[in-house]
Ligand SMILES: NC(=O)C1=CN([C@@H]2O[C@H](COP(=O)(O)OP(=O)(O)OC[C@H]3O[C@@H](n4cnc5c(N)ncnc54)[C@H](OP(=O)(O)O)[C@@H]3O)[C@@H](O)[C@H]2O)C=CC1
């Protein structure tokens with residue numbers, strides 16, 4: 346029996362990519378597809394929109410109808426994701442969330458929902474970035490605070506949140522490596538007379554332009570030398586492939602809030 350998948354944000358950039366990846370994966374089918382109320386795509390066949398041919402699945406705005414599946418995948422906006430997570434928890438449907446831009450309070454609410462259904466929540470589903478998270482934590486632990494950490498990211502001009510969820514995740518990994526609380530050391534942007542940099546800060550710079558899929562660089566700047574490690578995505582298929590892998594992994598799993606590092610077994 347094929348794993349039945351529901352896709353939230355199905356007509357978006359990632360939703361279409363996920364629909365394609367699920368359709369092309371062995372033993373999985375897209376059974377339900379949702380988008381926002383009022384979307385011009387309601388009623389359209391999601392397979393046609395995703396470029397894989399008709400799947401006989403019409404785009405709906407009925408959240409609960411989409412949750413009658415084995416696992417649901419969500420790439421939308423924070424407010425929508427919170428609604429989807431609440432309904433998924435009520436119905437016991439496992440959920441894979443790729444949406445970024447959630448506040449700390451929204452993440453805390455998500456953790457509550459994960460007490461009743463299994464949720465994989467990851468700002469970046471690619472294998473490369475999840476390896477990078479582990480490497481950044483290790484490098485950060487190995488270098489003392491005389492090494493300034495700065496994180497630079499660039500994305501396409503349609504992106505609505507900043508810094509990217511991945512950049513924040515890399516910052517959290519760096520803070521963890523140093524044994525510091527992220528919120529105590531993060532400087533999410535700078536302008537004007539900032540004064541000199543304080544030792545121990547983790548700084549962020551956000552670039553937006555063109556069709557850049559997602560570039561991230563973590564810079565460890567020391568006296569007389571720099572270590573730079575990064576990742577560049579050249580297609581959204583790497584994120585969709587990760588979402589498919591997470592969906593297989595989380596289906597039928599006991600409730601809890603999981604990360605992509607759990608899915609990939611990267612410690
Ligand atoms: N974790 C990862 O690996 C990745 C995460 N992302 C994240 O995924 C999210 C989506 O990115 P992307 O696909 O590029 O964005 P898009 O804007 O292309 O897609 C978002 C989709 O969500 C829909 N939507 C908006 N509001 C609602 C709502 N209230 N209820 C239901 N659906 C809604 C949009 O509909 P409409 O267009 O009609 O408004 C659209 O179809 C972002 O947060 C992004 O950062 C992106 C890539 C990889």
Ligand SMILES: O=C(O)C1=N[C@H](C(=O)O)C[C@H](O)C1
Nearest residue numbers: 445468469504509510511559
């Ligand atoms: O919005 C995007 O496009 C992306 N968002 C994610 C993020 O905020 O980190 C992941 C990826 O970089 C693409």
